[in-house]
Amino acid sequence: MKIITYSTYVMVWLGLLALTALSVTGAGIAPGALAALLPLLIAAIKALLVLAFFMHLKYEGWAIKIMLGGTVVTLAIIIGFTFIDTSFR
Amino acid sequence: MVIKDYTGAKIGMWLFLFTEIILFGGMFLLYSVYRSTHPHEFHEAAEGLNVITGIINTIVLLTSSLTMAVSISATQKGHKKISIIFLTLTILLGLAFLTNKYFEWGYKFRHGIYPDSPGLLKEGSGEVLFYGLYFVMTGLHGLHVLAGVLLLSIMLPPVINGKINSMAYVKLENSGLYWHLVDIIWIFIFPLFYLIT
Numbered sequence: 001m002k003i004i005t006y007s008t009y010v011m012v013w014l015g016l017l018a019l020t021a022l023s024v025t026g027a028g029i030a031p032g033a034l035a036a037l038l039p040l041l042i043a044a045i046k047a048l049l050v051l052a053f054f055m056h057l058k059y060e061g062w063a064i065k066i067m068l069g070g071t072v073v074t075l076a077i078i079i080g081f082t083f084i085d086t087s088f089r
Numbered sequence: 090m091v092i093k094d095y096t097g098a099k100i101g102m103w104l105f106l107f108t109e110i111i112l113f114g115g116m117f118l119l120y121s122v123y124r125s126t127h128p129h130e131f132h133e134a135a136e137g138l139n140v141i142t143g144i145i146n147t148i149v150l151l152t153s154s155l156t157m158a159v160s161i162s163a164t165q166k167g168h169k170k171i172s173i174i175f176l177t178l179t180i181l182l183g184l185a186f187l188t189n190k191y192f193e194w195g196y197k198f199r200h201g202i203y204p205d206s207p208g209l210l211k212e213g214s215g216e217v218l219f220y221g222l223y224f225v226m227t228g229l230h231g232l233h234v235l236a237g238v239l240l241l242s243i244m245l246p247p248v249i250n251g252k253i254n255s256m257a258y259v260k261l262e263n264s265g266l267y268w269h270l271v272d273i274i275w276i277f278i279f280p281l282f283y284l285i286t
Contacts, residue, residue, distance in 0.1 A: 003165045004158070013155040020147055024140070027284035039280030047273045054158045055269045056262075064103050071107040075114040079121060086122050 002059040012053045019046050095259050102263040106270050109233075113274050116226050120281060123218045130215020135285045137202065138223070142193050143283035146186055147275065153182035154272045157241075157265045164248065167255040172248055176241060176261075179268065183238040190231050194224075223282055230278060233271045240264050 023042040030038050052058040057065060124131045156178040163172035197220075201208030204224050209217055244264050247253040253261050 001165075004162055006159055006162060009155055009158045009162070013151060016151045017148065020144070020151070023280060023284065024144060027280070027286075036285065039284045040277075043277050043280050046276045050154060050269050050273050050276070054154050054272075055266055064100065067103065067107065071110050075111060075117075078114065079118050082118060082122060083125070086125070 002056075004053065004056070004059075008053065012049055016046055016049055019049075098259045098263060099266075102266050106266060109270055109274075113226070113229070116222070116229070117277065117281075120222050120226070123215075123222065124285075127213075127215030127218060130213050131219050132285055134212075134216040134219035135282060137197075138283050139193065139196075140283050140286075142189060143279050146189050147279050149182050149186045149189070150272045150275050153179045153186070154269050156182065157268050160248075161258065161262055161265050164253060164258045164261055165255055169248070169251070169254075173245070176245055176248055180238055180241050180245070183234055183241070183268075186234055187231060187238070190227065190234075194227075226278060227282070230271070230274055233274070237264075237268050237271050240267065 019042050023039045026038040026042070027035050029035075051068075057068070156175045160172045160175035160179060163169070163175060197203065202220055203209070204221060209220055241264055244253065244261055248261065
């Protein structure tokens with residue numbers, strides 16, 4: 001059982017704050033399509049940090065990781081396939 | 090760990106979290122389709138939201154995830170006082186988030202923007218959709234924050250009296266998992282509603 005150190009948590013938190021700042025400034029100064037995409041990409045990275053460290057996922061077995069992956073893939077299919085429909089109406 | 094089925098309990102919580110991901114995912118689906126059909130109106134409507142409030146709320150929740158994680162590590166290490174302090178901080182930060190939301194929504198209501206308001210219906214359907222999604226998604230998320238605050242408050246007495254300790258902490262860990270997920274949901278809500286201007 002891995003006990004994560006306080007300092008690791010603080011480092012992750014600082015990283016999250018930095019990514020938030022990046023997201024806000026990026027949304028303001030990036031051109032067109034990037035301004036829409038960048039904050040979302042950064043959000044995904046922030047979510048991965050929270051999942052890996054705060055939620056301990058980096059140190060869990062493969063079972064939970066695979067189940068989480070399956071959930072995310074399911075959601076991606078739900079959204080993706082909807083767009084295959086709505087994009088061509 | 091020593092309790093009956095630590096791994097089973099943890100997997101059980103993760104299964105619940107997966108249902109939450111699909112729940113909010115469905116609303117993100119609505120958002121993405123309606124934004125793709127009303128890109129300009131969403132961009133305009135988002136101007137009505139206060140980015141600073143959004144940033145403050147983001148910082149509040151990110152910090153609450155830190156305090157939650159520290160509280161759990163502290164329990165695992167047997168640092169009871171630190172665990173109690175940081176669990177309390179997490180609860181207070183959750184309440185701060187809700188207080189912020191209260192003022193943010195109140196401001197919108199006073200300016201005539203709420204679901205089905207005449208002022209809102211006067212605007213185009215794109216704006217109606219944006220604010221409909223805004224109130225439902227931040228509303229449901231806010232309810233989850235409230236539930237989390239209650240859950241963490243319920244965890245406080247056993248941490249204080251030692252029922253939750255370094256040999257039996259899965260209840261606290263699972264509460265933490267729930268709290269972090271609520272944080273992750275906000276991590277996505279924030280750019281989609283506040284940063285599309």
